[in-house]
Amino acid sequence: MLRVRLHGRGGQGIKTASQILGSAAFLAGHQAQDFPLYGAERRGAPIVAFARIDDAPILERGPIAIPDLLLIGDDTLLEDPQVAPACGADEWTTIFINTEQEALKLKDRLSLPGLPVVCSLGPLTRKHLGDPRILSVSLAAAGGRLSGRVSLDHLNEAIDIELGALGLDRQTLKKNQDLAAEVFAALSPAVFEERQEKPLVAGQLKVLEQQEVAQAAPLITATGNMQERKTGNWRVQHPVIDYGECNNCLICYARCPEGVIAADAEGKPVIDYDHCKGCLICAQECPRHAIRTLWERESHEQR
Amino acid sequence: MNNGKRRMLTGNKAAAWGARRAGIEYVPAFPITPQTEIVETLAQWFADGSLKGRFTNMDSEHSMFMAAGAAAATGVRVFTASSSQGILYGLESLYTVTGWRVPFVMVNVSRALATPITLEPDHNDVMSTRDCGLVQLHAETCQEVLDFVLMGYKIAEHSQVSLPVLVNMDGFVLSFSREPVLIPDEKEARQFLPSFEPAQPVFNATAPLARASAVFGGGTYMYFRIQQDLAARHAETVFNETAKEFGERFGRFYEPVERFQTDDADLVFVMSNSFATKGKAAVQKLRRQGIKAGLLKISLFRPFPAEAVASALMGREKVAVIDQNLSPGVGGITYPEIVTALYGRPGAPKKILSVIGGLGGKDIRENEFMTVVDKLNDPEEKGPVYLYDEKDWAQFQALAKIARAEKGGP
């Protein structure tokens, strides 16, 4: 079985990529399964999706802990400890990263188990679709090609089915298929070895004793602990205050729906980037247009 | 001991008196037939000052149960009541507040569920709350209604239970029937049931507190669910302790199950709620006819007292579980629970028959108990047996004729 795990952000088409991959495998006559995982977050928040491809019936469900093929669509997630996209990857895992960074440097910096396949999908995607951030087709094409299990024809048919269902017109579907063809040509199939089956081993169960109701009821008595839930990784864009323009009116402070802009000792607004979700309301509201917005990747490089 | 007063009370009034003697402080209310008399009585007592606290008319049972849970979470003693469609409408809130692990007592006045709609009793309404984590006490008499409300608070508020308690009575048959009920003396009642001492932090203005939040990943969710199960299971021990103390103080002793002439019985009817009285009368008549019958009444329905059920039924030859409820496609809802309690035990009955009767206010007539005996003795009878006869059929036919009559032309 080939187990594929895809990482990206809500809005990039990661779930659709997994579905194109699943459909392509299905059309190629394989057994296939695809499945996204996301909670109550929104656009920009990290999401993960999965696909399984096999020739025997697939008797697995749910998340994939140890992937054979890992497709990381957004390199700003690489060093996010809450996402840890490479977790579970081992020496048998083919890791694909959509990035401009060098494979060897990434391997060393992130202690990856093997040299990743790197390719910058942004320029290709921009060329065909005009927007470098929509990864549904380019990541599916990269995954399909690396898997060695689907042909370009299957991929194109899957694009028709999955993106057609989203209401895309013929012309746009064609652009997506051209993009798929180019990604397909840029990569070659990886080699996958079947993993050794490990025998089932019974574990120890944790026997719970009845606890006092103060422990046993779902109570939260500690205050101020939202600090520990860092929501900064939901961002795709990033507000930056230009203090040369800012007159400390603090309208941004009042308008931020997350309450993550504070006034410092001198009355200057300061953004808490660990929790700023990147809604950019502050930038809209600033009467002096003193808040610029940067794409997350640009700001990563700046910081 | 027993300085109380005996009075003719309906089941509804008995429930209200139980709440009054428990010193309730808050009642969120929404009326529904046949429960209305309970909340009307309490409203009157709050209005005339016999009860101190607050009575609030809510917009629905959904908000009512939520308000009951929220008020209990502030540390006040809460009472509420509902029935039938109201229970269904509030079911989401019932699951929610049992998860909060807050104690209060609610009375359900059993009434069958639509469709077709009716006002008359059966137990599908209370069975719908079977899995939501309430401790459940099912009453046979008006006295039991009052006593179970008082005992209910003691069980609910016990630090190792901390769950809401539901006391069930049959609509009409009990809710509107008057019979002599001993109302305990106020002082004695308060000695038995002192003020509510919450076993966990309560809402107050100066100490922020969240009582429930979203959890993901299963490990946290399942921890709380297992704790709910352990607490609910422990409620059986607490029921027994409470019943003992109650018995010593008031002279009325209760057990999770009541064995009525089961010890030497060849065949046993398993029943609950008010029709158990009819079952007991039938047992006596059958015995006079030379049939060694007995009756097992389930008083504590949640947690399910499997050991007590098994020890009462082991060694008996035949058992008929009479369910006044129906899970379409399965049959009686308590039947599998009784069978499970006996599974694999030496001396388990050779035949356990599922019998369904008394739905939607249909009577269980005394002859029908003899019919059940026949079915128990018929080796071909596998059940479920519907207690439905020619008279019932004729009643339906009479109405069907009207409902489906072809109108002649003008």
Ligand code: SF4
């Ligand atoms: S709204 Fe603009 S000008 Fe006012 S404090 Fe914020 S950044 Fe400065």
Ligand code: SF4
């Ligand atoms: S983008 Fe601005 S308004 Fe939105 S959360 Fe961040 S700081 Fe607050």
